[in-house]
Every structure is written in structure tokens, then in C-alpha cells.
Amino acid sequence: MYRAALIGLGHMGRHHMRVLNEHPEYELCAVVDPQTQQLPPAVTAPLLADIRQLDLEALDVIVIAAPTASHLDVMRALSRFKGHVLIEKPVCETVAEGVALRELFDTDRLRVGHVERFNPVVVKLKEVLRAGHLGHVVHVAFTRVGGFPRSIQNSGSVIVDLAVHDIDLFNWAFGKPTLVGSAAHAHKPEKGHAPAVHTADILLKSGAGATASVHCSWITPTKMRGIRITGTNGTCFVDLIAQTCTVHTGGITAASQLPTVDEITFGQFVAYSSVHDTIEFGIVRTEPLVAQLNGFAQFLRGEPSPCATYDEAMLALRLAEEAMKKGDSLVDAAE
Numbered sequence: 342m343y344r345a346a347l348i349g350l351g352h353m354g355r356h357h358m359r360v361l362n363e364h365p366e367y368e369l370c371a372v373v374d375p376q377t378q379q380l381p382p383a384v385t386a387p388l389l390a391d392i393r394q395l396d397l398e399a400l401d402v403i404v405i406a407a408p409t410a411s412h413l414d415v416m417r418a419l420s421r422f423k424g425h426v427l428i429e430k431p432v433c434e435t436v437a438e439g440v441a442l443r444e445l446f447d448t449d450r451l452r453v454g455h456v457e458r459f460n461p462v463v464v465k466l467k468e469v470l471r472a473g474h475l476g477h478v479v480h481v482a483f484t485r486v487g488g489f490p491r492s493i494q495n496s497g498s499v500i501v502d503l504a505v506h507d508i509d510l511f512n513w514a515f516g517k518p519t520l521v522g523s524a525a526h527a528h529k530p531e532k533g534h535a536p537a538v539h540t541a542d543i544l545l546k547s548g549a550g551a552t553a554s555v556h557c558s559w560i561t562p563t564k565m566r567g568i569r570i571t572g573t574n575g576t577c578f579v580d581l582i583a584q585t586c587t588v589h590t591g592g593i594t595a596a597s598q599l600p601t602v603d604e605i606t607f608g609q610f611v612a613y614s615s616v617h618d619t620i621e622f623g624i625v626r627t628e629p630l631v632a633q634l635n636g637f638a639q640f641l642r643g644e645p646s647p648c649a650t651y652d653e654a655m656l657a658l659r660l661a662e663e664a665m666k667k668g669d670s671l672v673d674a675a676e
């Protein structure tokens with residue numbers, strides 16, 4: 342059993358606490374949050390108000406789910422810790438903070454919670470890609486909208502908060518990306534605050550030639566998380582919430598009956614090209630956070646693990662920051 346502490350017991354921390362508490366390979370030994378007064382009765386670990394109260398030598402792992410803006414300070418408080426850390430995404434609020442983190446902690450012992458890698462539909466998508474069902478991938482469209490933070494005004498940027506998930510997925514499944522361009526909307530700031538970017542579109546391209554568009558927004562009232570992958574042989578639709586993965590091919594059946602190009606009439610072309618084969622892949626639905634803890638345990642055992650490394654997380658953060666700096670930004674008028 343890995344002796345674990347959890348830092349931060351807000352929205353995400355409560356999910357981490359539940360899965361740590363139930364996971365057979367971890368023993369939750371302490372929870373730290375300066376705000377929270379009470380743990381659920383099922384959790385018997387002590388609740389501490391300050392990281393300095395942790396007995397670092399008695400711990401194997403620490404999971405950090407404190408606000409992103411505090412990640413560097415939290416890691417500073419853990420610089421004597423000799424175990425392993427799983428820190429929530431994004432690794433830090435800025436690239437400069439991420440670079441400073443490297444000075445404080447051996448990042449070989451750090452993994453970053455890019456949890457979508459563990460979504461069973463993403464695992465299935467990688468199989469679909471490996472099997473060549475889509476042919477050569479041309480474009481990937483990511484949508485990540487809704488689920489806004491309680492205070493958009495003071496929450497920084499949707500690009501750093503949400504788009505990092507998709508930038509990481511594009512890197513992980515389709516090859517190292519570079520930024521092509523971006524455009525964003527921001528709220529008109531309250532006095533003393535920077536404008537908060539709430540909606541953005543980012544265009545990336547991978548070394549293998551695929552392009553990607555990432556549309557992310559905090560203000561869309563409906564929560565949607567999806568990927569559409571266009572390949573030369575078919576299109577794949579992935580719903581990350583419903584955990585479904587469907588491929589529409591260009592019509593394997595119809596293509597086998599297709600006359601040669603010289604003989605085909607326009608009417609025949611329309612008739613054949615409107616025939617599709619649809620494959621709905623079976624998915625064993627699992628909670629990505631539980632799968633991530635399994636992946637973290639693999640990493641702790643020295644086994645190959647899909648957990649995002651510091652360098653991978655920094656790549657996503659770097660591109661997010663670049664998209665913020667280089668993109669066109671439209672500041673919405675105050676309502």
C-alpha cells in the first residue's frame with residue numbers, strides 16, 4: 342500500500358479523496374486544506390490546515406488538487422519530500438512558474454493529472470488509430486465547453502484551465518504539436534483584474550501533418566467534451582462524457598461495388614458516397630480518475646505508464662501560453 346496525502350479538498354480534491362479512499366493500493370493518511378472543517382465519516386485520515394503539519398517521511402505519495410495558482414507554493418513547501426507527487430493539471434499557472442518548479446523538485450518523481458489520457462474512449466481511440474480504421478488522419482476537432490468555474494472573472498484563462506487537456510491529447514495521440522494561431526474572447530475586467538479569457542479557438546498542427554482545432558469555453562451553458570477525427574478512410578466521433586466512440590467509414594460495402602473512376606456518373610457517385618458503414622465500438626466504462634490512479638501505481642512500480650510527465654505537461658502549458666500571447670483577443674463589453 343502506498344501511504345498517500347491529499348492537498349486541496351475543493352471540487353477536484355473531493356473526487357481524489359473518494360478514489361484514494363477506495364483504491365486498494367493506496368492508504369489515505371492525511372488531507373490538507375486550510376478552508377475545510379470536516380471530512381466525510383468514511384474517511385478516517387486526519388484533516389490538517391497547513392502542509393507544514395504533514396509528516397513527509399511517513400508518506401510515499403502526495404496528490405495535489407489545490408488551485409493552480411498555488412501549485413508552485415505547494416511544491417515549494419514539499420521540496421524536502423522524497424516520495425512521488427501527482428499534481429493536477431495544468432502543472433502551474435505560467436511557464437515561468439513551471440520552470441521554477443523544476444528548481445525545487447526532482448521532476449522525474451512528478452506526474453501531472455492529464456486525466457483524459459485515461460478516459461476509456463481515448464484508450465479505444467488510440468486502438469482505432471493503430472488499427473488504421475481511419476486511414477491517414479487529416480484533422481482533429483476538440484470541443485470542451487461548459488462547466489464554468491464559480492468565478493470566471495478571477496479565474497485566469499480558459500485556455501490554461503481547459504484547452505491544456507486537448508493540447509495534451511493531441512500531443513499524446515497524434516504527435517508533437519506546434520501552434521498555428523488562436524483567437525479568444527475575454528470579459529471586460531473589473532477594476533484591478535486582468536481580463537479573463539472565457540472562450541477560445543486554437544489551431545495546432547502535428548509533426549505528422551494533422552491539424553487540430555480546439556474550441557474551449559467556460560460560458561457555454563451545456564457541458565460538452567468531444568473529439569471528431571477526420572481521416573482519409575473515415576471519421577471518428579468520440580464523446581468523452583458519454584464514453585462513446587463511433588467510426589463512420591466512407592462505405593466499405595459501397596466502395597467494393599463502385600465502378601471505376603472512368604465509368605462512374607455523377608449520380609452514381611452521389612449514390613455510393615452517401616452510403617456509410619458505422620461502427621460503434623464497445624467501451625468498458627470506467628472512471629478516468631480511478632484509471633489514472635492505477636496508472637500512477639504503475640509509475641510508482643517503475644512500469645511503463647501513460648501518466649503525463651513534467652515535460653509533456655510543460656509542452657501543453659507552453660502552447661496554451663503561446664496561444665494566449667499570440668492570439669487575437671476580443672474583449673467583450675461589460676453587461
Ligand SMILES: NC(=O)c1ccc[n+]([C@@H]2O[C@H](COP(=O)([O-])OP(=O)(O)OC[C@H]3O[C@@H](n4cnc5c(N)ncnc54)[C@H](O)[C@@H]3O)[C@@H](O)[C@H]2O)c1
Nearest residue numbers: 349350351352353354373374376406407408409429430431
Ligand atoms: N483534471 C480535471 O479534469 C480537473 C477538473 C477540475 C479542476 N482540476 C484542477 O484541480 C485543481 C483544483 O481545482 P478545483 O476546481 O478543485 O479548485 P477549488 O477551488 O474547488 O478547490 C481548491 C481547494 O484547495 C484548497 N487550498 C487552497 N490553497 C491550499 C493550500 N495551500 N494547501 C491546501 N489546500 C489549499 C482550497 O481551500 C480549496 O478547498 C486545479 O489545478 C484545477 O486545474 C482538474
